[in-house]
Amino acid sequence: MARPCSSSGGLVVLFLSLCSIFLIVDSTDTKKPLIDAKLLNSKIQVKQTYKVGPEEQYKSVQAAIDAVPEGNSQWVVVHVKAGTYREQVVVPENKPYIYLRGNGKGKTTIVWDECSIDNTKSATFNLEASNFIAFGVTFKNNAERDLPNLARNQSVAAKVSGDKVAFYHCGFYSPHNTLFDHRGRHYYESCYIQGNIDFIFGRGQSLFQSCEIFVLPDGRNDILGSITAQNRKSEKCTSGFVFLKGKVYGVGEVYLGRANEPFSRVIFANTYFSKTISPVGWTNWSYSGDTKGLMIGEHDCHGPGGDPKHRAEWARQFSKEEVEPFLGVDFINGSEWLPVYY
Numbered sequence: 001m002a003r004p005c006s007s008s009g010g011l012v013v014l015f016l017s018l019c020s021i022f023l024i025v026d027s028t029d030t031k032k033p034l035i036d037a038k039l040l041n042s043k044i045q046v047k048q049t050y051k052v053g054p055e056e057q058y059k060s061v062q063a064a065i066d067a068v069p070e071g072n073s074q075w076v077v078v079h080v081k082a083g084t085y086r087e088q089v090v091v092p093e094n095k096p097y098i099y100l101r102g103n104g105k106g107k108t109t110i111v112w113d114e115c116s117i118d119n120t121k122s123a124t125f126n127l128e129a130s131n132f133i134a135f136g137v138t139f140k141n142n143a144e145r146d147l148p149n150l151a152r153n154q155s156v157a158a159k160v161s162g163d164k165v166a167f168y169h170c171g172f173y174s175p176h177n178t179l180f181d182h183r184g185r186h187y188y189e190s191c192y193i194q195g196n197i198d199f200i201f202g203r204g205q206s207l208f209q210s211c212e213i214f215v216l217p218d219g220r221n222d223i224l225g226s227i228t229a230q231n232r233k234s235e236k237c238t239s240g241f242v243f244l245k246g247k248v249y250g251v252g253e254v255y256l257g258r259a260n261e262p263f264s265r266v267i268f269a270n271t272y273f274s275k276t277i278s279p280v281g282w283t284n285w286s287y288s289g290d291t292k293g294l295m296i297g298e299h300d301c302h303g304p305g306g307d308p309k310h311r312a313e314w315a316r317q318f319s320k321e322e323v324e325p326f327l328g329v330d331f332i333n334g335s336e337w338l339p340v341y342y
Contacts, residue, residue, distance in 0.1 A: 215250025277305030
């Protein structure tokens with residue numbers, strides 16, 4: 001667990017259990033420390049690097065992943081040089097401890113254009129392994145747009161099924177079902193996520209820290225798009241989506257999320273909402289069950305779309321005490337496995 005070890009002159013030293021590393025933060029400075037590739041590289045003890053690029057040994061991302069030994073137990077880097085890699089990528093369950101390092105969001109892009117009734121089949125990037133980190137990579141599904149009522153228009157940019165997974169400064173693009181946050185504990189820091197219909201969905205236990213969410217226009221007339229569709233089915237389930245200190249904006253009008261299961265859990269906290277957020281905020285379209293078990297709502301959000309007066313009657317405005325257990329990496333046990341975090 002992360003813990004303060006000393007305090008002097010506004011300096012707090014945090015020791016992290018992973019690889020016996022530490023991060024120093026000046027608590028007197030209102031600016032947060034920059035989590036960049038240089039910092040991540042210094043915190044992860046890497047034994048081997050697989051380079052991907054036109055002039056490198058591996059020409060595709062999948063070829064480099066395939067070269068990682070099965071049952072890998074030490075961190076390796078798959079360094080994907082700047083460029084566009086048109087391929088579907090699968091990181092199988094038996095290949096953990098991969099650090100996928102790009103040259104920057106928008107500079108290193110993995111793209112495919114698949115539509116399917118099967119979310120897994122459509123995914124540009126399918127992560128089944130645990131203990132995975134990505135930095136500076138864009139994941140994109142360029143499937144045909146403006147056909148949202150057709151089942152084949154499910155077009156996942158990334159499916160994340162592993163446990164203890166972190167994405168730093170990554171981008172996720174698709175018109176529909178962009179990020180399938182399937183299962184496991186996940187951390188998204190300073191990421192950009194774009195879509196219009198249920199574009200962050202699944203039953204993951206995930207913290208979205210300082211992320212930007214951009215809403216595309218929704219081609220339907222009778223149903224607004226939803227940012228989230230969270231699949232928590234049981235009160236005992238630890239899953240949920242928590243969005244902290246981010247920004248939501250875009251084109252048209254959208255719901256923050258829809259009730260998808262009896263215990264769906266989605267919290268937006270300290271987040272800016274543009275006027276693209278529908279005044280009602282949330283919807284239970286296609287869900288006819290009881291709303292008493294839902295944990296869906298907002299805390300201390302702001303902006304022109306943040307007025308709570310007309311929100312759905314079952315959506316909540318959480319108190320500080322109610323959301324305190326969710327507003328940090330403890331929600332995902334992150335101090336036990338994240339290399340760096342705020």
